[in-house]
Amino acid sequence: MIECKNITKTYVNGDMETTVLKNVSFTIEDGEYVAIMGPSGSGKSTLMHILGALDSPTSGTYKLDGHDVSKLSDDELADVRKNKIGFVFQSFNLLSRATVLRNVALPLLYSEMPRHTRNEHVEKALISAGLEKERWSHLSNQLSGGQMQRVAIARSLVNNPSIIFADEPTGNLDSKTGEIVLDTFQKLNKNHEHTIVLITHEKYVAEHADRIIHIQDGMIVEDRKNTSKRMTNHTHKE
Amino acid sequence: MKITDIVSETYFSLTANKVRTGLTMLGIVIGIGSVIAMVSVGQGAQSSIESSIQSIGSNLLIVSPGAQRGPGVQVSAGRGTAQTLTQEDANAIIKDVTLAKAVAPEISRRYQITAKGTNTNTQVVGTVSAYPTVRNIEIDTGSFISDQNVKSLSRVTVIGSTVRDDLFGIGSDPIGQAIKINKIEFKVIGVTKSKGGSGFGSSDEMVFVPLSTAQRYLAGDTYVTSISIAAESASAMTAIQQQVKDLLLERHKIQDPTLADFNIINQADIVATASSITGVFTMLLGAIAGISLLVGGIGIMNMMLTTVTERTREIGLRKAIGAKRRDISTQFLVESIMLTFLGGVIGVLFGWGLAWAVTAFAGITTSVSTSSVLLAFGVSAAIGIVFGYYPARRAARLNPIEALRYE
Numbered sequence: 002m003i004e005c006k007n008i009t010k011t012y013v014n015g016d017m018e019t020t021v022l023k024n025v026s027f028t029i030e031d032g033e034y035v036a037i038m039g040p041s042g043s044g045k046s047t048l049m050h051i052l053g054a055l056d057s058p059t060s061g062t063y064k065l066d067g068h069d070v071s072k073l074s075d076d077e078l079a080d081v082r083k084n085k086i087g088f089v090f091q092s093f094n095l096l097s098r099a100t101v102l103r104n105v106a107l108p109l110l111y112s113e114m115p116r117h118t119r120n121e122h123v124e125k126a127l128i129s130a131g132l133e134k135e136r137w138s139h140l141s142n143q144l145s146g147g148q149m150q151r152v153a154i155a156r157s158l159v160n161n162p163s164i165i166f167a168d169e170p171t172g173n174l175d176s177k178t179g180e181i182v183l184d185t186f187q188k189l190n191k192n193h194e195h196t197i198v199l200i201t202h203e204k205y206v207a208e209h210a211d212r213i214i215h216i217q218d219g220m221i222v223e224d225r226k227n228t229s230k231r232m233t234n235h236t237h238k239e
Numbered sequence: 240m241k242i243t244d245i246v247s248e249t250y251f252s253l254t255a256n257k258v259r260t261g262l263t264m265l266g267i268v269i270g271i272g273s274v275i276a277m278v279s280v281g282q283g284a285q286s287s288i289e290s291s292i293q294s295i296g297s298n299l300l301i302v303s304p305g306a307q308r309g310p311g312v313q314v315s316a317g318r319g320t321a322q323t324l325t326q327e328d329a330n331a332i333i334k335d336v337t338l339a340k341a342v343a344p345e346i347s348r349r350y351q352i353t354a355k356g357t358n359t360n361t362q363v364v365g366t367v368s369a370y371p372t373v374r375n376i377e378i379d380t381g382s383f384i385s386d387q388n389v390k391s392l393s394r395v396t397v398i399g400s401t402v403r404d405d406l407f408g409i410g411s412d413p414i415g416q417a418i419k420i421n422k423i424e425f426k427v428i429g430v431t432k433s434k435g436g437s438g439f440g441s442s443d444e445m446v447f448v449p450l451s452t453a454q455r456y457l458a459g460d461t462y463v464t465s466i467s468i469a470a471e472s473a474s475a476m477t478a479i480q481q482q483v484k485d486l487l488l489e490r491h492k493i494q495d496p497t498l499a500d501f502n503i504i505n506q507a508d509i510v511a512t513a514s515s516i517t518g519v520f521t522m523l524l525g526a527i528a529g530i531s532l533l534v535g536g537i538g539i540m541n542m543m544l545t546t547v548t549e550r551t552r553e554i555g556l557r558k559a560i561g562a563k564r565r566d567i568s569t570q571f572l573v574e575s576i577m578l579t580f581l582g583g584v585i586g587v588l589f590g591w592g593l594a595w596a597v598t599a600f601a602g603i604t605t606s607v608s609t610s611s612v613l614l615a616f617g618v619s620a621a622i623g624i625v626f627g628y629y630p631a632r633r634a635a636r637l638n639p640i641e642a643l644r645y646e
């Protein structure tokens with residue numbers, strides 16, 4: 002469960018203070034599928050980084066499964082990221098000199114998973130993210146933007162995390178591959194096993210979620226249930 | 240993180256960016272290599288000077304004719320020109336200076352020497368059987384001049400290895416052959432062992448004959464050019480020097496010691512002078528080596544710092560997907576150890592090669608010492624590891640987003 006209470010994030014650069022998030026409070030239950038929408042620069046990514054235990058708020062409390070994240074030690078945070086969270090960065094953050102397979106396997110290095118079972122997980126994640134097999138041995142700097150995005154998604158899935166945070170996961174994808182990714186999220190969310198939080202600009206993508214949160218200038222301006230939920234057409238086979 | 244994973248990550252990191260790895264290693268290689276080569280030249284010079292002094296003899300005193308400078312009087316009589324030392328002086332020293340282990344008077348001059356169809360011009364030394372003991376000369380084949388030879392004025396000779404090579408050919412056996420010194424025939428009875436080097440008055444280039452023979456047939460008088468005295472130990476040298484001085488002053492009937500017509504050179508003085516020179520030399524080279532180690536070290540440091548800065552984003556990403564601080568520091572520590580170790584080994588080999596090349600192409604004696612290898616290796620490894628590890632550790636303390644934003 003995600004509980005945010007009065008989250009504020011202020012950046013200080015010299016004399017200039019920029020408050021990016023202002024008193025943001027909301028709760029996301031386990032198994033929810035939430036879309037966050039808002040104009041560029043409204044603070045969506047900043048919020049996601051805090052939710053993903055990657056950054057800390059200037060003030061306010063963020064509780065993940067009942068634990069106050071700001072009170073966790075560095076090692077405990079690492080465990081949270083490793084075991085609970087899958088994160089898709091807006092800018093992917095792949096190791097450019099490593100192959101696709103190596104990039105996707107990276108989180109497994111830090112888990113206790115034995116080496117021989119890793120490949121299986123990596124392949125499954127890559128298939129779920131919809132990346133063609135012939136790209137798997139490419140270096141990640143030899144990929145197109147959309148292909149990199151799918152590698153980033155596969156990397157977030159490989160640890161089988163309970164919560165997936167995806168920052169614009171379909172931003173660089175055509176409608177067909179976008180559909181594959183959305184289908185994967187939908188499957189993960191089926192039976193409410195995995196919590197999905199995604200950021201998007203597109204209304205069409207947001208409508209796949211159960212709930213849509215609108216952000217503007219660092220404040221939540223709308224938080225509603227999605228009454229016209231879209232389902233993917235199951236074109237993608239497992 | 241499993242060990243196999245750490246090793247595979249390290250291998251991947253080092254091979255993924257070959258230019259960066261190569262440049263870092265180059266810094267280490269040059270740093271270590273130049274220090275080792277530099278120190279090897281210094282130590283080579285030092286040891287060759289020392290061994291050249293040692294080859295003259297050990298605990299040696301040399302009495303030579305010539306006046307010491309009296310107060311207000313300029314006496315220009317140099318060694319070898321004045322004839323003030325005689326056979327009798329030598330005999331008296333043998334008889335009265337009881338602390339001396341061996342005494343060898345000698346008479347030396349350059350002569351033209353001929354064998355069958357070959358000739359050379361070199362130092363002919365007339366001396367006695369004690370000479371090899373006093374001057375640390377070893378016999379390769381045959382034997383040295385015996386007391387019997389001296390007594391009976393034998394026309395026999397012992398030649399140095401270089402003389403042998405010049406007259407009879409390299410490595411040949413000249414025993415029993417005849418050579419002519421100043422047109423007088425001598426029979427070769429021995430060859431001295433080569434001492435190598437070309438220090439002043441190397442015995443390799445000398446020809447030895449009995450002292451009496453030299454006086455009779457070559458010089459025509461009973462003066463000697465010098466008297467070498469070997470002391471039993473270094474501690475006895477001063478006492479012997481005093482005894483010899485007193486004895487000769489008395490024999491030459493000189494009251495004022497400052498007007499003595501002979502000089503006594505103590506080997507300890509030569510060693511002291513030479514080692515103070517080589518000491519300065521070694522210090523100079525050491526300073527140069529220190530500077531190159533510093534420069535090399537700064538190079539390594541620079542490369543390591545750039546690498547870690549460049550990789551702060553990678554550290555951020557690794558943390559974002561669940562790496563602990565310890566995982567990051569271990570990875571970077573292992574990486575810098577591998578890097579400095581590989582670079583270090585290559586650097587040592589490179590330094591060795593450089594030292595070898597200096598010897599082969601410039602003919603300078605070099606000696607690679609373990610301590611310089613350890614020092615160079617140790618310092619660059621320490622710098623490499625410290626500056627590979629600490630910035631990485633610092634970067635691992637940033638939160639993932641800060642690290643990912645790092646420029």
Ligand SMILES: Nc1ncnc2c1ncn2[C@@H]1O[C@H](COP(=O)(O)OP(=O)(O)OP(=O)(O)O)[C@@H](O)[C@H]1O
Pocket residue numbers: 012013014019021039040041042043044045046047048091
């Ligand atoms: N380190 C920083 N220092 C100062 N300001 C920052 C910093 N990081 C982000 N900001 C500011 O915070 C605001 C929100 O940024 P954020 O990345 O969260 O936007 P976003 O909603 O994700 O936008 P987009 O849809 O374009 O990705 C921006 O105005 C940005 O300039």
Ligand SMILES: [Mg+2]
Pocket residue numbers: 045046047091168
């Ligand atoms: Mg964003």
